[in-house]
Amino acid sequence: MTDIAADGLMPFHAMEILKRAKAIEAGGRLVCHLEVGEPGSPPAPKVIEAVQRALPLAQGYTNAKGLDALRDGLVGYYQQQHGVVVDSDAIICTMGSSAGFILAFHTAFRPGARIAITRPGYPAYVNTLLGLGFAISEIALSVDHGWRLTGADIAAAHAREPFEGLLFASPANPTGAAVDRAGLADIIATCERLGITFISDEIYHGLDYRAPSISALELTKSAIIINSFSKYYCMTGWRIGWMVLPEHMVRRAEILQQNLFISAPTLSQIAATVALGERDYAEAQKAGYAANRLVLDAGLREIGFDVGDPSDGAFYAYAGISRFSNDSMAFCEKLLDEAGVAMTPGIDFDRVNGQGYVRLSYAGKAQTIERALERMSGFLR
Numbered sequence: 001m002t003d004i005a006a007d008g009l010m011p012f013h014a015m016e017i018l019k020r021a022k023a024i025e026a027g028g029r030l031v032c033h034l035e036v037g038e039p040g041s042p043p044a045p046k047v048i049e050a051v052q053r054a055l056p057l058a059q060g061y062t063n064a065k066g067l068d069a070l071r072d073g074l075v076g077y078y079q080q081q082h083g084v085v086v087d088s089d090a091i092i093c094t095m096g097s098s099a100g101f102i103l104a105f106h107t108a109f110r111p112g113a114r115i116a117i118t119r120p121g122y123p124a125y126v127n128t129l130l131g132l133g134f135a136i137s138e139i140a141l142s143v144d145h146g147w148r149l150t151g152a153d154i155a156a157a158h159a160r161e162p163f164e165g166l167l168f169a170s171p172a173n174p175t176g177a178a179v180d181r182a183g184l185a186d187i188i189a190t191c192e193r194l195g196i197t198f199i200s201d202e203i204y205h206g207l208d209y210r211a212p213s214i215s216a217l218e219l220t221k222s223a224i225i226i227n228s229f230s231k232y233y234c235m236t237g238w239r240i241g242w243m244v245l246p247e248h249m250v251r252r253a254e255i256l257q258q259n260l261f262i263s264a265p266t267l268s269q270i271a272a273t274v275a276l277g278e279r280d281y282a283e284a285q286k287a288g289y290a291a292n293r294l295v296l297d298a299g300l301r302e303i304g305f306d307v308g309d310p311s312d313g314a315f316y317a318y319a320g321i322s323r324f325s326n327d328s329m330a331f332c333e334k335l336l337d338e339a340g341v342a343m344t345p346g347i348d349f350d351r352v353n354g355q356g357y358v359r360l361s362y363a364g365k366a367q368t369i370e371r372a373l374e375r376m377s378g379f380l381r
């Protein structure tokens with residue numbers, strides 16, 4: 001079941017659940033999909049229109065860093081959303097944030113370097129780092145502190161086992177936890193004091209339900225920022241994201257991009273340029289997630305899941321299943337097979353304590369959430 005390779009690589013169980021769900025659907029049963037972290041809606045209509053117009057013309061590579069129009073658009077984004085001035089030369093458009101991670105790791109570190117991440121955390125962090133020959137240090141987070149990382153957590157982990165970098169997302173996957181300005185400032189100050197390169201994964205920015213997201217760029221010039229059009233702009237399959245680098249790293253990252261990826265997909269860059277201007281559409285999607293978030297939280301609580309406060313951001317609930325099971329994969333398989341509800345086992349996000357948790361995405365339609373709660377309630381009670 002949990003086939004961990006000798007170097008620590010592990011399958012993404014969400015995809016195993018998705019495969020199983022598709023097989024069930026092929027047999028004619030309806031499945032409520034809460035397992036995959038992607039918006040249920042397409043990108044804004046103007047994005048599609050722009051790509052339809054550009055299709056006959058936009059067939060070649062772009063410059064490695066990306067189209068000027070997109071990078072200028074991102075400069076505007078930082079000015080409007082975060083009140084910071086970014087040099088467009090410091091921006092590299094990437095094939096999603098996933099490619100941004102590869103560029104960031106190989107720009108800032110050499111293979112063998114140790115990078116810290118949180119546990120629970122996005123599974124690709126562990127698998128990408130290990131797969132590329134880096135070492136990891138996991139900093140355990142606790143539900144008692146709202147799953148939020150602090151400078152003290154970083155300092156304690158660093159004292160036990162020093163690391164050169166910290167990769168951190170706020171809002172986070174799978175918990176949806178977000179740190180506030182003071183919390184982020186504490187994290188950044190601790191990294192700077194200890195000589196740790198801070199990589200800020202800002203992919204869920206915009207999807208915050210308590211307070212506007214704070215970019216690390218508002219607080220420091222020495223962090224690597226990674227972001228993406230996948231979530232807020234509903235463009236997971238377009239494979240388009242970006243990074244902002246400290247000045248002294250830009251050239252190396254550009255050379256790596258030239259060689260590893262050449263450029264991000266041209267049509268997707270055109271789409272992304274338009275998407276930046278379609279925030280009203282993105283906000284309308286977010287309003288749907290915000291409503292789902294409360295319905296799901298109340299429903300899970302009533303059924304008997306262990307849930308803390310509703311998540312600060314992103315579109316996930318990370319719920320304890322101690323009342324039902326101590327084997328999260330078996331629990332998810334059973335719930336899928338018998339109740340037709342697909343969710344992700346906690347072992348994807350936490351190899352130590354994940355057996356006691358599941359992650360549910362509320363990025364889909366309200367009706368899906370309601371139906372899933374109804375089915376779970378019937379099955380689990």
Ligand SMILES: Cc1ncc(COP(=O)(O)O)c(C=O)c1O
Binds near residue numbers: 037095099203227
């Ligand atoms: C925290 C986090 N970072 C990065 C990614 C990857 O996103 P992209 O589609 O931009 O490669 C995800 C996807 O779920 C994520 O949850």
